[in-house]
Amino acid sequence: MRFLFFKRTKQMSTRRPTHAGSWYEDDTTTLKAELDGWLDAVPGEIEPFGALPIPGARIIIGPHAGYAYSGPCAAWAYKALDLSKAKRIFLLGPSHHYPLATIALPEVTSYATPVSDEPLPLDIEVIDKICNASSTFEIMSRRIDEREHSMELHLPYIHRKLQLTFPGRPAAEYPPLVPIMVGSTKAETERAVGALLATYLADSSNAFIISSDFCHWGQRFGYTYYVPDAPQQKPPLPLSFDNLPQPPTTVSEAEDAIQKVSGRSLRSNKEIQTEIYDSISAVDIATMKAITTGSTTQFLKILRSTGNTVCGRHPIGVIMAALEAYASASGEEVGKFHFIRYERSSDPDVVSESSVSYVSAVAVI
Numbered sequence: 001m002r003f004l005f006f007k008r009t010k011q012m013s014t015r016r017p018t019h020a021g022s023w024y025e026d027d028t029t030t031l032k033a034e035l036d037g038w039l040d041a042v043p044g045e046i047e048p049f050g051a052l053p054i055p056g057a058r059i060i061i062g063p064h065a066g067y068a069y070s071g072p073c074a075a076w077a078y079k080a081l082d083l084s085k086a087k088r089i090f091l092l093g094p095s096h097h098y099p100l101a102t103i104a105l106p107e108v109t110s111y112a113t114p115v116s117d118e119p120l121p122l123d124i125e126v127i128d129k130i131c132n133a134s135s136t137f138e139i140m141s142r143r144i145d146e147r148e149h150s151m152e153l154h155l156p157y158i159h160r161k162l163q164l165t166f167p168g169r170p171a172a173e174y175p176p177l178v179p180i181m182v183g184s185t186k187a188e189t190e191r192a193v194g195a196l197l198a199t200y201l202a203d204s205s206n207a208f209i210i211s212s213d214f215c216h217w218g219q220r221f222g223y224t225y226y227v228p229d230a231p232q233q234k235p236p237l238p239l240s241f242d243n244l245p246q247p248p249t250t251v252s253e254a255e256d257a258i259q260k261v262s263g264r265s266l267r268s269n270k271e272i273q274t275e276i277y278d279s280i281s282a283v284d285i286a287t288m289k290a291i292t293t294g295s296t297t298q299f300l301k302i303l304r305s306t307g308n309t310v311c312g313r314h315p316i317g318v319i320m321a322a323l324e325a326y327a328s329a330s331g332e333e334v335g336k337f338h339f340i341r342y343e344r345s346s347d348p349d350v351v352s353e354s355s356v357s358y359v360s361a362v363a364v365i
Contacts, residue, residue, distance in 0.1 A: 013108045014119050017155065018146040024067040024156060026114045034067065035115075035160045038075035046080070046241050046340060049364075053082040056364045058207040059323075061316065061337065063358035064093065064153035065213055069345045070358045073238070076341035077360035078157045083165045086175040086207045088123055089158065090200065092182055092315035093150030093211035100183030103193060104140035105131050111152075111177060115159035118171035123178050130178070133196055136189055140181065150211045150312070151179050158209065175207070182314040187300060190314065194321025201326045201335070201365065210319050212312020214284050214342075217276070218354025223309045226266035228273040230282040237281065239342040245289040247336035254298045257286040258305050269350050277347035277355070283308050284342065284357050291361070294327070294336040296320045323363070335365040 020026035025034060045051045062077035063070035083089070095104070105127050110119035131137040162174045185193070200206045217223055235243060261283050266276070283306050290302040296317055303313055310316065323335040341360040348355050 012110070013142060014110045014112050015106065015108045015142055015145050017113050017152060019149050019152050020114050023149060023153060024071070028114050028116070031114050031156060032160060034071065035156060038072050039079050041072065042075050042079040049080075052079045053084070054080050054362060054364060055082055057082045057362045058086065058204070059210070059319065059335065059363040059365060060208075061210045061212055061312075061359060061361040062154065062157070063213050063360075064150045064211045065345070065356055065358065067153075069356070070213070070343075073341050073343040073358040073360055074157055077362060078161050080340060080360070080362045081161065081207070083161060083175065083207055085205055087205035088126065088178060088207070089175050090178045090180065090197070090206060090208045091151050091154060091158070091211070092180045092208070092318060093148070093154070094312045094315055095148060095181050095183050096150060096311070097147045098144060100181065101185065102183055103137050103185065104144070104181040104183070105137055106145050106179050107139050108142050108145060111155055111179070113155045113159045115156050115163070116171060120155065120159055120174060121172055121176040123176035126178050130196065134192070136193060148181060151181065154209055154211055182318055185314050185317070187296070187317065190296070190317040191321045193318050195325045197318065197322040198325035198329065201322050202330070208319060210312060210315050212310060212316055214287065214308070214310050214357035214359050215280050216309040216311065216356050217280050217348060219352065220354050221309055223307065224266040224351060225263055225283065225306055225308070226271070226276065227261050227263035227279040227282050230261070230274045230279040232274070233278050233281040237342060237344055241338070241340045244339040244342055245285060245292045246338050247292045247294065249289055249292040251293060251295065251298060254290045254293045254295070254302070257289045258302055261286045261306055263306070266351050276349060276351070277344070280344065280348070280355065280357065284359075288339045288342075288359065291316065291320070291337050292339070294320065294323060296324060323365075326365070335363045337361040337363045
């Protein structure tokens, strides 16, 4: 289907929470209680950062599946996120429903959530400024915006986090959002967009939220990559900071990790040697290790080598390119991702089963 774009009008309009009531609760009291419960379940501090939220942690990666699956994992990213100085929040997510090769920005002026009757405001001035900066950007219709779930699933967490960070403040005065839907972009496009966003990264009042699940494994996803000699995952999932890749990670360490997850497509249960879920963990952790290098080149290498079905690979590529551009301009080695949580929807035992992986990560800048 052709992706439909429209010129912006001056009329105020609001994106509806179209996945509420199915992917997550649509009742305000119930939803807030769930979000608070998941946030409270996250430890109050993480070594070596100390107490949460982490000062200066204004970039996170979090999942976007139904809350029954990914809600608890996402809480780790949001509890670590520092919005105390935020004046603007960029939200980057992939497009699942339309063959988008560019980058789309919203037509609407606010995003509604069940967390409150007051919608979250968008930063229309910045959205239009970005849109006019390059032909890579387009304005998408509300209909297309409402079909996509990758950014919507973050909105209740964002809304609740803002309520807790700025108690008593009306939603109209919250830091406005800049939602960016990233299509199946080429590496050079991601570098160009990253360079543009690097100017916003340099401003400590801008926060960035990246929406992505990790490995989608199974025949229903068309992905059964299998590492026959993958080690047994110890300890078992879920994993937290102490058992996940952290920077600094060298290029040679990332290259070694790629070699260790050499595999093939699994077609029959007769081919199973190590557990399928151990293979999935090995590929996901190698992917995390590539990201912790801070190198978009290493991230692309692991994706090409394994085909890991990270649905937010392009939004992640954009923010990594932005961090590289920022580091180059500032001369500072900052902003590399720390992975603080890794979970999976299920543990496949046979080739007919499936799973989706979820991570929470944070970068301090």
